[in-house]
Amino acid sequence: MSQVQMHEPQPDFIIRSRASLEDEHLQEALEKAGSGFVHKRQAAIDRIGNFEQLRDQAQRVRARALKNLDLYLLHFEKKVTEAGGQVHWAETPEQMRELVIGLCQKQNAKTATKGKSMVGEEVDLNEALEAAGVAPQETDLGEYVLQLAHERPSHIVAPALHKTKAQVQRLFRDNHALGERALDEVADIVNEARAVIRDRFLQADVGITGANMLIAETGTAAIVTNEGNGDLTATLPRTHIVTTSIDKIVPTWEDASAILRVLGRSATGQDITTYTSFFTGARSDQDKDGPEQFHIVLLDNRRSELLGSEYEKMLHCIRCGACMNHCPVYQSVGGHTYNSVYPGPMGAVLTPLLRHEEQDNQLPNASTFCGRCESVCPVRIPLPGLMRKLRDREQRERKHAGMAQWAVKLFCKLSRHPAVYRRLNDFNLRLVAIARGRKPRFQSLPFLSGWTRHRDFPAPEKSSFQSQWQQRQKEKQP
Amino acid sequence: MIETPSNSSKPKPQVGLFVTCPVDLVRPSIGFATATLLERAGCDVHVPPQSCCGQVALNNGQPEQTRALAWNIVQQFDEYDYVVIPSGSCGGTIKTHYPELFDEHDQRLQAVEAFCEKVFELTTFLTQVLDYTPVQAALDLSAETVTYHDSCAGLRELNIKQQPRTLLKRCANLDITEMQDTDVCCGFGGTFCVKYSDVSNHMVTNKVNNIRRSGASMVLGGDLSCLLNIAGKLQRLEPDNPNRVQVRHIAEVLAGELSTPAIGEHSPALEKGE
Amino acid sequence: MTDSRSRIIDRIARSTGGNFSTDSLEESFKALTVKHTLPPVQPQMEMADPVATFISEAGRNGARVTELESIAQVTPWLRDNTDNTSTSARFHLSPSILTQSLDWDGLTTTTETPTAAQSWGVVQAHTGIAETGTVMSLSDECPSGLLFLVERLVIVIAREDIVAYQEDAWQRLRARNILPRTVNWITGPSRTADIEQQIQIGAHGPREADYLVIDKPR
Ligand code: SF4
Numbered sequence: 001m002s003q004v005q006m007h008e009p010q011p012d013f014i015i016r017s018r019a020s021l022e023d024e025h026l027q028e029a030l031e032k033a034g035s036g037f038v039h040k041r042q043a044a045i046d047r048i049g050n051f052e053q054l055r056d057q058a059q060r061v062r063a064r065a066l067k068n069l070d071l072y073l074l075h076f077e078k079k080v081t082e083a084g085g086q087v088h089w090a091e092t093p094e095q096m097r098e099l100v101i102g103l104c105q106k107q108n109a110k111t112a113t114k115g116k117s118m119v120g121e122e123v124d125l126n127e128a129l130e131a132a133g134v135a136p137q138e139t140d141l142g143e144y145v146l147q148l149a150h151e152r153p154s155h156i157v158a159p160a161l162h163k164t165k166a167q168v169q170r171l172f173r174d175n176h177a178l179g180e181r182a183l184d185e186v187a188d189i190v191n192e193a194r195a196v197i198r199d200r201f202l203q204a205d206v207g208i209t210g211a212n213m214l215i216a217e218t219g220t221a222a223i224v225t226n227e228g229n230g231d232l233t234a235t236l237p238r239t240h241i242v243t244t245s246i247d248k249i250v251p252t253w254e255d256a257s258a259i260l261r262v263l264g265r266s267a268t269g270q271d272i273t274t275y276t277s278f279f280t281g282a283r284s285d286q287d288k289d290g291p292e293q294f295h296i297v298l299l300d301n302r303r304s305e306l307l308g309s310e311y312e313k314m315l316h317c318i319r320c321g322a323c324m325n326h327c328p329v330y331q332s333v334g335g336h337t338y339n340s341v342y343p344g345p346m347g348a349v350l351t352p353l354l355r356h357e358e359q360d361n362q363l364p365n366a367s368t369f370c371g372r373c374e375s376v377c378p379v380r381i382p383l384p385g386l387m388r389k390l391r392d393r394e395q396r397e398r399k400h401a402g403m404a405q406w407a408v409k410l411f412c413k414l415s416r417h418p419a420v421y422r423r424l425n426d427f428n429l430r431l432v433a434i435a436r437g438r439k440p441r442f443q444s445l446p447f448l449s450g451w452t453r454h455r456d457f458p459a460p461e462k463s464s465f466q467s468q469w470q471q472r473q474k475e476k477q478p
Numbered sequence: 479m480i481e482t483p484s485n486s487s488k489p490k491p492q493v494g495l496f497v498t499c500p501v502d503l504v505r506p507s508i509g510f511a512t513a514t515l516l517e518r519a520g521c522d523v524h525v526p527p528q529s530c531c532g533q534v535a536l537n538n539g540q541p542e543q544t545r546a547l548a549w550n551i552v553q554q555f556d557e558y559d560y561v562v563i564p565s566g567s568c569g570g571t572i573k574t575h576y577p578e579l580f581d582e583h584d585q586r587l588q589a590v591e592a593f594c595e596k597v598f599e600l601t602t603f604l605t606q607v608l609d610y611t612p613v614q615a616a617l618d619l620s621a622e623t624v625t626y627h628d629s630c631a632g633l634r635e636l637n638i639k640q641q642p643r644t645l646l647k648r649c650a651n652l653d654i655t656e657m658q659d660t661d662v663c664c665g666f667g668g669t670f671c672v673k674y675s676d677v678s679n680h681m682v683t684n685k686v687n688n689i690r691r692s693g694a695s696m697v698l699g700g701d702l703s704c705l706l707n708i709a710g711k712l713q714r715l716e717p718d719n720p721n722r723v724q725v726r727h728i729a730e731v732l733a734g735e736l737s738t739p740a741i742g743e744h745s746p747a748l749e750k751g752e
Numbered sequence: 753m754t755d756s757r758s759r760i761i762d763r764i765a766r767s768t769g770g771n772f773s774t775d776s777l778e779e780s781f782k783a784l785t786v787k788h789t790l791p792p793v794q795p796q797m798e799m800a801d802p803v804a805t806f807i808s809e810a811g812r813n814g815a816r817v818t819e820l821e822s823i824a825q826v827t828p829w830l831r832d833n834t835d836n837t838s839t840s841a842r843f844h845l846s847p848s849i850l851t852q853s854l855d856w857d858g859l860t861t862t863t864e865t866p867t868a869a870q871s872w873g874v875v876q877a878h879t880g881i882a883e884t885g886t887v888m889s890l891s892d893e894c895p896s897g898l899l900f901l902v903e904r905l906v907i908v909i910a911r912e913d914i915v916a917y918q919e920d921a922w923q924r925l926r927a928r929n930i931l932p933r934t935v936n937w938i939t940g941p942s943r944t945a946d947i948e949q950q951i952q953i954g955a956h957g958p959r960e961a962d963y964l965v966i967d968k969p970r
Contacts, residue, residue, distance in 0.1 A: 057792075186947045191954075246764075254790070275957070280935075304763035307764055308768075
């Protein structure tokens with residue numbers, strides 16, 4: 001039997017969410033971004049007649065990739081090697097940091113340009129590079145803004161989604177020698193960043209990017225971008241390092257197409273992003289440009305343990321961000337509230353699985369299970385179902401049931417005896433009737449202060465439905 | 479006023495009515511409206527002893543407790559041709575999640591699956607099983623501006639979208655005025671609204687603002703829990719406005735029973751249609 | 753880190769079964785992918801005339817498309833479209849354009865790394881994909897950096913090289929037998945939406961993208 005204990009969940013998410021709800025800048029930024037993603041995605045889907053079939057296909061491709069992941073990874077590695085590149089394997093974030101730093105130091109690199117990489121964020125690569133004397137230079141506009149602000153991404157596709165234009169202007173004023181240059185329009189801001197970052201592309205020793213997919217057939221890393229920074233990062237320096245994870249594999253180029261067809265549409269409502277680039281190995285004699293060295297660093301970080309588990313489907317994720325764009329909780333509190341590189345519904349599942357810290361237990365609980373995420377996920381990951389499994393896991397791992405859990409259990413026990421349940425309800429209702437006097441609703445209720453702090457609660461009708469029904473049936477009898 | 483269609487050479491469908499906890503406790507009139515509707519549609523209605531569908535336990539890490547409750551319900555309702563529920567949320571718990579609770583080796587699984595086949599949310603049952611069209615509309619609300627909140631589980635687990643709109647047209651001559659983001663969660667979410675009350679408040683505030691912006695004088699929905707949340711917020715925001723939006727369950731309107739005050743309200747509203 | 757490698761692979765094999773020999777990776781890979789090839793699912797769209805679809809999709813995605821009769825018309829088009837005031841425009845040519853005997857009279861061509869504000873890139877695409885109005889360039893035909901460093905990118909694409917769907921492009925790529933280091937797909941000008949989700953054309957790459965669709969080169 002579980003003991004009854006006052007065991008409050010760590011209040012982190014709740015405290016953070018309060019701060020986020022009160023943060024005017026954040027709320028302004030969320031408001032501006034909010035429905036844009038939703039409408040653009042819908043418009044892109046409406047332009048073609050068979051998006052649901054494209055989703056099915058993408059889901060099949062992801063399942064097929066994981067089914068023989070070991071073979072595909074080894075084949076990928078073989079092909080990368082044949083193309084003059086090298087694959088490195090990291091079990092932990094720490095190993096990945098060491099590997100990347102080692103590769104940079106071998107090149108005597110002082111600077112590294114960076115394209116957006118969520119795996120890089122997952123392992124805190126920037127801090128590690130800096131500490132090792134390699135200056136990381138973010139080149140994605142959103143990531144660049146965040147580097148100036150010393151902040152983390154709050155969205156997996158639009159990292160600086162939480163920043164308003166005014167905040168970015170202030171950051172640029174503080175950090176750039178602007179002189180006469182204007183910053184009024186978004187175009188001015190973009191031009192300013194373009195000018196500052198352009199030189200860095202040309203001078204960097206190493207370029208570090210992520211990858212959206214790894215194509216096993218040929219040992220190819222595929223990268224999807226709009227700005228063009230990823231390509232300049234991958235192409236101009238002498239060394240190109242890809243930081244990515246083992247789950248990004250797809251078997252063939254045709255399989256890559258199946259993913260590309262849902263990725264852009266789900267993420268930004270684009271049929272395809274401006275740039276889709278496929279990098280295979282190092283530059284050969286025939287190539288007109290490209291890096292002399294090509295390294296792929298593969299991160300596991302507990303992913304291999306999820307294979308074959310009840311959470312395997314989470315590895316289908318293609319990082320499109322649609323789930324957070326459609327999540328009313330994410331849209332209310334923003335990404336930082338999740339305290340993880342992976343926010344929103346996908347993060348609420350992935351973070352407790354990859355990090356498995358006590359505080360992460362809150363994340364799968366902070367959902368109404370409205371199901372909107374699952375309904376838009378291009379690879380049909382049952383996100384609420386996985387969150388529910390994580391809630392079960394939390395209870396299993398817990399030594400002491402909290403007050404609320406104990407109440408749920410008691411309620412269930414009583415509910416198994418409908419007669420008891422009905423009498424209990426009637427008893428409650430009598431209490432309520434005494435309490436309410438003639439009021440149609442309550443402004444405060446003990447035990448329900450979470451409710452009545454923000455809303456009224458209607459006074460129940462005189463007795464329960466079941467009692468009234470029984471009464472009516474009796475009266476009907478001749 | 480409205481006669482029962484009695485074209486029955488066929489035996490009447492025997493329907494077990496599962497009213498759900500919130501209806502049982504807070505607003506029994508929805509249960510009676512549902513029963514009236516089902517009877518008008520030619521069913522025999524039965525109310526066996528019942529309790530909770532188990533959703534609270536299911537969503538709070540208690541699969542064993544849920545399984546026990548689920549099996550209880552299956553047994554209590556097994557004798558009826560259909561089980562009808564005036565809630566997409568509890569309907570979704572049963573239809574979508576009960577089978578997941580019993581693994582393939584469990585001998586009860588077959589019975590559970592067969593049971594789920596005959597479980598229906600009210601508006602789906604009326605449109606898709608009975609194709610219910612009243613001989614005469616129960617109300618005429620054609621002059622009213624009314625909006626509809628699509629509750630999440632109903633919408634996404636049971637595909638309830640068109641059913642209520644079809645029935646409102648047939649039974650109350652009403653065309654719904656759609657609000658913005660009608661398919662976005664109201665922030666109720668069971669224990670969520672208490673545990674994460676500030677986030678929930680933000681969500682219900684958005685919902686209520688969309689309702690008000692639609693210009694509606696009444697908002698309807700198919701799940702009492704969401705409606706309690708919405709009504710409670712509307713009333714908290716405008717305690718002294720006698721013209722604030724009224725909140726009702728769709729069954730009340732379909733049955734033409736507006737004599738009970740709207741949720742959380744003192745006096746009956748909108749009886750003009752009578 | 754070879755230990756990490758084998759530990760990761762072992763953990764994965766617990767779930768996949770690991771039923772293959774590392775000595776015959778290629779055979780096992782082929783057996784799997786050929787056996788399990790999924791019939792492609794392509795977006796439903798008008799595709800009676802891939803060139804027409806290519807032109808409309810490219811236009812919708814922000815590229816400016818012009819149809820020309822032959823490659824010989826490319827330089828006259830460039831002359832017409834160079835801003836009169838900016839005689840400083842410098843044209844960076846891909847090798848495939850360079851080898852065509854075009855009349856560059858009056859236009860400044862260069863092979864330097866593009867840095868100036870008035871840099872134009874003129875390149876020839878390997879394949880066009882109608883599905884999304886995308887052009888494909890290969891790094892053994894055209895330096896990849898050129899596609900991104902210029903202010904204005906002009907891509908010449910022959911009608912015959914336009915295919916309907918992505919799968920058709922993969923077939924053309926496989927037929928070459930050589931996979932270059934970089935395969936670039938380009939759909940319109942570079943863009944960003946990182947500031948308040950407003951789409952801004954011209955991020956780090958070209959601010960303008962012109963596709964010149966030509967009949968078969970002589
Ligand atoms: S879980 Fe689905 S919707 Fe969310 S990021 Fe991953 S693929 Fe996209």
